[in-house]
Amino acid sequence: MTEISSGRDWGLGPVSQPAATTTQDLKVANDSTIGPMLWIGFYTSVLGFFTFTIFRFWGRTQFRRRLWSETTVGDEPLEYTGRGMELFLGAVLAILTVMLPTIGSVVAAQLFLGAAAFAFVVPLIYLVVFFLIGAAVFLARRYHLSRTTYRGVRFAQTGSATAYGLKTLGYLLLTVLTLGWAGPWARIRLSRNLWAKACYGDEKFEFAPDEEAKRQPVYLSFALMWVGGVAVYVGLIYTIYSLGLNDRIQSGDLGAIGIVYALLLPAGILIAVFSVWHEAAITRRITGSLSVAGLRLSSKITAWDLVSVMITNVLLVIFTLGFGFMAAQMRLWKLFANRLRIEGTIDFAKIQQNADRGPKHGEGMADGLDIAANF
Amino acid sequence: MLHPKSPPTGQYFDGTNAGFISVDLTIGADGLRLRGAEREIFWPRREWVLVSVIGAARAPHSFRLSVKSDPDARLVVDGTHFAEFAAADPKLFDPDRGTRRMAGLVLGLVGASAALLAVLFFGIPAASGPLARATSRDLEAQMGRNMTSQINLIMRPCKDQDEALALLAPALNRLATAGEVGFPIEFRFVSVGVPNAFALPGGQVMATSGLLDAVGDQDQFFAVIAHELNHVKRRHGMQAFYRNLGLGLGLELVTGGSGVAQQGVTLAAQVTQLRHTRNHEREADRDALALLAAEGLDPAALARAFEAITARAPVGDEADEGVRLTLPGKVRVRIPDWLRSHPDLDERISAARALAKPARTRLLSDADWATVKSACANG
Numbered sequence: 185m186t187e188i189s190s191g192r193d194w195g196l197g198p199v200s201q202p203a204a205t206t207t208q209d210l211k212v213a214n215d216s217t218i219g220p221m222l223w224i225g226f227y228t229s230v231l232g233f234f235t236f237t238i239f240r241f242w243g244r245t246q247f248r249r250r251l252w253s254e255t256t257v258g259d260e261p262l263e264y265t266g267r268g269m270e271l272f273l274g275a276v277l278a279i280l281t282v283m284l285p286t287i288g289s290v291v292a293a294q295l296f297l298g299a300a301a302f303a304f305v306v307p308l309i310y311l312v313v314f315f316l317i318g319a320a321v322f323l324a325r326r327y328h329l330s331r332t333t334y335r336g337v338r339f340a341q342t343g344s345a346t347a348y349g350l351k352t353l354g355y356l357l358l359t360v361l362t363l364g365w366a367g368p369w370a371r372i373r374l375s376r377n378l379w380a381k382a383c384y385g386d387e388k389f390e391f392a393p394d395e396e397a398k399r400q401p402v403y404l405s406f407a408l409m410w411v412g413g414v415a416v417y418v419g420l421i422y423t424i425y426s427l428g429l430n431d432r433i434q435s436g437d438l439g440a441i442g443i444v445y446a447l448l449l450p451a452g453i454l455i456a457v458f459s460v461w462h463e464a465a466i467t468r469r470i471t472g473s474l475s476v477a478g479l480r481l482s483s484k485i486t487a488w489d490l491v492s493v494m495i496t497n498v499l500l501v502i503f504t505l506g507f508g509f510m511a512a513q514m515r516l517w518k519l520f521a522n523r524l525r526i527e528g529t530i531d532f533a534k535i536q537q538n539a540d541r542g543p544k545h546g547e548g549m550a551d552g553l554d555i556a557a558n559f
Numbered sequence: 560m561l562h563p564k565s566p567p568t569g570q571y572f573d574g575t576n577a578g579f580i581s582v583d584l585t586i587g588a589d590g591l592r593l594r595g596a597e598r599e600i601f602w603p604r605r606e607w608v609l610v611s612v613i614g615a616a617r618a619p620h621s622f623r624l625s626v627k628s629d630p631d632a633r634l635v636v637d638g639t640h641f642a643e644f645a646a647a648d649p650k651l652f653d654p655d656r657g658t659r660r661m662a663g664l665v666l667g668l669v670g671a672s673a674a675l676l677a678v679l680f681f682g683i684p685a686a687s688g689p690l691a692r693a694t695s696r697d698l699e700a701q702m703g704r705n706m707t708s709q710i711n712l713i714m715r716p717c718k719d720q721d722e723a724l725a726l727l728a729p730a731l732n733r734l735a736t737a738g739e740v741g742f743p744i745e746f747r748f749v750s751v752g753v754p755n756a757f758a759l760p761g762g763q764v765m766a767t768s769g770l771l772d773a774v775g776d777q778d779q780f781f782a783v784i785a786h787e788l789n790h791v792k793r794r795h796g797m798q799a800f801y802r803n804l805g806l807g808l809g810l811e812l813v814t815g816g817s818g819v820a821q822q823g824v825t826l827a828a829q830v831t832q833l834r835h836t837r838n839h840e841r842e843a844d845r846d847a848l849a850l851l852a853a854e855g856l857d858p859a860a861l862a863r864a865f866e867a868i869t870a871r872a873p874v875g876d877e878a879d880e881g882v883r884l885t886l887p888g889k890v891r892v893r894i895p896d897w898l899r900s901h902p903d904l905d906e907r908i909s910a911a912r913a914l915a916k917p918a919r920t921r922l923l924s925d926a927d928w929a930t931v932k933s934a935c936a937n938g
Contacts, residue, residue, distance in 0.1 A: 336572030
């Protein structure tokens with residue numbers, strides 16, 4: 185036997201036995217429970233209040249550590265290696281380098297430009313913000329993947345935040361111009377853009393739909409969502425005007441405002457019901473397009489799965505006065521994990537570590553733009 | 560040195576690939592020895608990193624170790640061996656270690672947040688006055704004009720008000736000069752039903768068509784205008800700009816997300832803002848009453864104006880002075896002082912009434928006032 189002082193010098197190389205590392209079909213499961221996540225959500229909110237919300241970076245990290253560690257792929261848990269301080273530094277840097285100059289420019293434009301010039305500048309501001317949202321999504325994902333390891337090997341995201349930001353902006357404009365009809369196509373293209381440049385170790389993900397993914401009723405479900413959404417919207421406006429609520433609201437009648445909110449609730453539920461079929465279909469379409477290192481992914485998620493989790497999540501958040509938000513997100517994650525299938529054969533010993541350790545800090549821009557998700 | 564009878568085993572991921580090997584483990588006082596695949600590795604104890612503990616903190620299902628010199632490497636050990644590792648490095652495996660570190664972090668963050676809070680809630684408001692006074696008047700006037708042009712996209716100026724403005728100009732100039740406002744006043748009516756008047760930075764003053772409808776006579780109208788002129792004089796608009804910019808920007812940037820904590824901090828900030836707004840309103844009232852008295856106008860006209868505005872204002876509107884809120888079922892509730900944008904209306908009316916003195920002069924003839932009164936007749 186050779187004794188060396190540290191693991192890196194051990195020089196094990198591919199010492200594992202191939203027979204032991206080749207695996208057929210990986211079962212994905214999450215066994216998180218609500219209690220611990222409610223507790224994390226509760227103390228993150230309470231401590232957030234006393235720390236000017238800064239504790240959220242550490243709370244989010246603890247949430248992810250727990251959620252990742254309770255999610256297993258082939259009985260082996262994921263590991264989240266990010267730190268609260270990295271998120272905090274990311275936020276500070278984003279504030280200083282992007283948010284402050286952007287907001288400063290907007291304020292300066294408001295103050296020093298006349299109405300005509302400012303009206304011209306407003307669309308530009310929106311374009312910049314949508315570009316920044318795209319770039320922020322990319323950067324957050326790069327950080328996210330670099331801090332996710334499985335069997336000691338990191339995930340990674342390659343590509344350019346600027347390019348992704350510009351593509352997001354372009355697809356968004358196209359979606360607006362087509363009254364939303366380019367939306368599903370744009371969403372799949374953007375997903376492909378991200379996933380085709382994502383890696384597990386040195387293995388790149390591939391984005392190509394299999395036959396089942398191609399059969400998903402993405403546009404049929406979108407048509408139902410679109411028509412249903414328009415019908416609900418028109419019905420809502422008609423009801424507000426026919427009951428004379430608009431005039432009562434303008435005169436400050438709080439009762440009328442209450443009625444409108446009471447109407448918005450069923451309208452929102454109806455729109456959500458019209459949306460879930462599409463959401464399930466596009467999730468199956470995107471997931472069914474993914475493969476990596478000989479494994480093909482697919483999702484068995486259904487509209488009913490989404491409806492039941494969404495409704496109970498809304499109730500969870502309401503009845504916990506918002507403290508249950510993280511627990512609600514855990515339930516959504518759990519649903520996606522438990523409906524995920526990974527089929528094929530993989531030889532783990534052939535998956536080499538990714539050399540990219542990712543950024544030293546992360547998600548700052550996403551946090552600044554209020555789009556940072558807990559997972 | 561510990562010598563367990565049956566040495567623990569583990570799964571070792573070396574961090575170069577995703578495969579693992581099973582290893583026998585020997586825990587020593589100086590470190591951990593891993594044996595497997597006919598090789599051996601030694602992890603010095605001082606380099607151990609407890610990456611994660613799966614399951615209960617004191618009786619985990621499994622735990623993961625790494626070493627500082629090789630952060631990608633992972634050793635997965637069954638939780639039944641937790642006690643043996645804890646005996647070798649009680650400090651690292653102390654189940655309360657995480658809680659203590661978190662407590663230290665929270666204390667540090669609370670301290671830093673208190674400093675930040677002091678800067679945002681007290682420092683910035685305190686600095687807003689000197690900053691406003693240090694701002695060049697030309698710059699403030701330019702800002703005010705730009706803000707007006709943008710506001711007028713939403714609040715349209717009344718169509719046929721030129722004659723009324725021409726009639727008003729001498730009276731406004733007289734009040735502005737007497738009040739030492741320090742800015743040329745640019746006044747206009749806007750077509751908005753809610754009775755209100757407001758002053759922007761740099762001498763921009765607007766009154767709504769609703770105010771013209773609400774006030775009973777020109778004394779009431781000029782009392783309201785005197786109040787607004789003193790906002791201009793004291794550069795309250797500029798102060799509010801700096802205060803809102805600093806506090807709003809600070810809060811927006813510091814408190815990301817939309818969680819419960821953010822809502823709480825934002826609410827606290829709004830309450831702080833309201834306190835400053837009330838103070839500005841008190842100052843403007845006090846100066847307005849003095850100005851009216853000095854110009855031979857009746858200060859009590861301000862009280863009558865408040866009553867007239869309140870009678871016309873939609874309930875719950877700003878012009879209602881935020882005093883009462885009507886809930887469904889016509890239930891009227893009084894809004895607490897600290898939640899109001901303006902001081903208590905009864906106090907303001909009483910203060911104005913206390914200085915009542917018959918007017919010795921009129922700023923406009925009845926005919927001119929009638930013309931002004933119809934400035935927004937065509938929308």
